[in-house]
Amino acid sequence: MLEASRRWRRDGLGIGLVPTMGALHAGHLSLVDDARRHNDVVIASIFVNPIQFGPNEDFARYPRDLESDADLLRRAGIDAIYRPSVEVMYPPGSSTRVHVSGVADPLEGAARPGHFEGVATVVNKLFAAVEPDRAYFGQKDAQQVAVVKRMTRDLDSPVEICVCPTVREADGLALSSRNAYLSPDERAAAVCLSSAMRLAAEAYASGERRPAELRKVLWDRLQAEALASVDYAEVVDPETFRSPGSLAVLAVSIGKGAKKTRLIDNHDLTRPFPG
Amino acid sequence: MLEASRRWRRDGLGIGLVPTMGALHAGHLSLVDDARRHNDVVIASIFVNPIQFGPNEDFARYPRDLESDADLLRRAGIDAIYRPSVEVMYPPGSSTRVHVSGVADPLEGAARPGHFEGVATVVNKLFAAVEPDRAYFGQKDAQQVAVVKRMTRDLDSPVEICVCPTVREADGLALSSRNAYLSPDERAAAVCLSSAMRLAAEAYASGERRPAELRKVLWDRLQAEALASVDYAEVVDPETFRSPGSLAVLAVSIGKGAKKTRLIDNHDLTRPFPG
Numbered sequence: 001m002l003e004a005s006r007r008w009r010r011d012g013l014g015i016g017l018v019p020t021m022g023a024l025h026a027g028h029l030s031l032v033d034d035a036r037r038h039n040d041v042v043i044a045s046i047f048v049n050p051i052q053f054g055p056n057e058d059f060a061r062y063p064r065d066l067e068s069d070a071d072l073l074r075r076a077g078i079d080a081i082y083r084p085s086v087e088v089m090y091p092p093g094s095s096t097r098v099h100v101s102g103v104a105d106p107l108e109g110a111a112r113p114g115h116f117e118g119v120a121t122v123v124n125k126l127f128a129a130v131e132p133d134r135a136y137f138g139q140k141d142a143q144q145v146a147v148v149k150r151m152t153r154d155l156d157s158p159v160e161i162c163v164c165p166t167v168r169e170a171d172g173l174a175l176s177s178r179n180a181y182l183s184p185d186e187r188a189a190a191v192c193l194s195s196a197m198r199l200a201a202e203a204y205a206s207g208e209r210r211p212a213e214l215r216k217v218l219w220d221r222l223q224a225e226a227l228a229s230v231d232y233a234e235v236v237d238p239e240t241f242r243s244p245g246s247l248a249v250l251a252v253s254i255g256k257g258a259k260k261t262r263l264i265d266n267h268d269l270t271r272p273f274p275g
Numbered sequence: 276m277l278e279a280s281r282r283w284r285r286d287g288l289g290i291g292l293v294p295t296m297g298a299l300h301a302g303h304l305s306l307v308d309d310a311r312r313h314n315d316v317v318i319a320s321i322f323v324n325p326i327q328f329g330p331n332e333d334f335a336r337y338p339r340d341l342e343s344d345a346d347l348l349r350r351a352g353i354d355a356i357y358r359p360s361v362e363v364m365y366p367p368g369s370s371t372r373v374h375v376s377g378v379a380d381p382l383e384g385a386a387r388p389g390h391f392e393g394v395a396t397v398v399n400k401l402f403a404a405v406e407p408d409r410a411y412f413g414q415k416d417a418q419q420v421a422v423v424k425r426m427t428r429d430l431d432s433p434v435e436i437c438v439c440p441t442v443r444e445a446d447g448l449a450l451s452s453r454n455a456y457l458s459p460d461e462r463a464a465a466v467c468l469s470s471a472m473r474l475a476a477e478a479y480a481s482g483e484r485r486p487a488e489l490r491k492v493l494w495d496r497l498q499a500e501a502l503a504s505v506d507y508a509e510v511v512d513p514e515t516f517r518s519p520g521s522l523a524v525l526a527v528s529i530g531k532g533a534k535k536t537r538l539i540d541n542h543d544l545t546r547p548f549p550g
Contacts, residue, residue, distance in 0.1 A: 095377040096429030102370040128431040154371030156403040
């Protein structure tokens with residue numbers, strides 16, 4: 001991969017990287033589109049990164065469909081797909097981790113111990129393998145974006161982190177590979193996330209600034225949904241992910257019993273909710 | 276720095292990096308010489324890295340003499356010196372660390388908590404700032420070499436780690452910037468490190484393979500020195516830094532009271548001790 005990438009660089013071409021775990025949807029393709037607009041060469045990586053999943057998470061059943069993914073990427077005009085194996089990425093004896101503290105600690109970091117260390121480590125490795133000029137991430141994973149930006153700055157990586165808006169279904173549900181886990185009932189219930197953020201944005205637009213009140217708007221709407229259990233729903237600063245702030249961030253499990261699907265979403269309350 | 280380095284790379288030149296903390300001696304200059312033999316361009320970095328010093332260590336009084344260092348490097352034929360400030364390397368809010376477990380845990384890692392995390396982090400940053408083809412380290416810091424090699428492999432850094440032999444005084448004392456701390460009496464006592472390793476290498480050459488016996492040879496000689504207090508003296512595997520193995524590794528404090536100087540050294544017992 002690095003050889004190809006360095007050949008392109010020697011030819012003076014700008015290189016964009018779109019890191020993915022596959023199971024591609026229109027959100028990923030919007031990253032590819034944006035990357036194509038600002039780079040001569042666009043490379044997508046597909047790697048379901050085991051070290052960013054907790055022991056009780058969905059690594060094994062995470063959706064994988066390489067053929068369909070490759071087909072989508074080809075049609076989107078990608079120049080190369082980097083698809084390392086787990087054995088290549090984490091051979092026996094490998095023991096180095098990139099750890100970001102601060103922004104990586106609360107919310108997703110607290111709910112998923114080790115998750116952001118896994119993300120920071122693999123992104124570092126992908127950057128080393130591709131040496132891109134720019135890398136594309138979705139705003140959907142807002143805290144991941146903040147962690148990757150922090151890491152990139154701290155480690156002097158010469159990679160520009162580009163963030164693309166969340167792509168949503170007509171009813172507001174953010175696209176996610178994990179939406180595939182939802183039954184029809186659960187899919188209907190999942191609208192509570194976008195709905196809660198819409199209500200909070202309306203409250204903000206009407207002048208509400210009290211953190212506890214904005215938070216209450218989120219919780220009230222989410223708790224009204226019988227199939228939803230709230231992991232967190234906060235309004236935080238978009239750089240530190242600590243309260244107070246104006247970024248609504250949610251993690252909500254949809255479903256009953258063992259087969260719940262955990263969804264995350266976020267919205268900048270200073271802007272109207274789209275749609 | 277990166278701009279200059281990428282210009283050289285675009286011109287097809289191979290780039291060698293010699294990372295140092297300054298206070299240069301003939302050991303550093305041997306790294307520069309080796310780098311010049313195998314690279315078109317040689318860059319030395321000078322940075323006394325605060326995060327690899329413990330709170331009770333010698334960061335503040337570590338010897339610094341930029342003019343003399345720059346002069347030595349110029350005369351050694353260096354092409355550029357990279358000398359970032361602490362503020363540039365660790366601006367307020369920076370919070371990312373590269374952590375290597377396993378090889379970084381015992382011996383120096385146990386004696387100096389956080390030391391190798393500081394080393395791994397700064398080496399990663401220096402690699403990002405210079406993008407060298409090769410980087411040069413002294414065998415004197417054997418465990419550091421093992422940690423940097425592990426990190427480089429694990430993070431897919433496209434940098435070849437080159438290790439140069441320890442440079443020694445006539446009596447066997449390994450060159451170290453910290454030798455400057457030694458009083459004449461302490462300097463005389465410091466020969467116990469090389470002397471202990473010489474005896475262990477002789478024992479090994481005579482057929483001694485029992486780990487406990489080889490270790491005893493080291494300890495007996497070190498403990499015979501009144502000004503020495505042994506931190507560790509072990510015979511370990513040179514990749515894992517766990518016993519058993521054939522690499523003698525020592526950390527010995529020389530002196531009395533608060534102003535002790537901690538020296539480290541190592542020797543591969545399968546080879547005769549030089550000199």
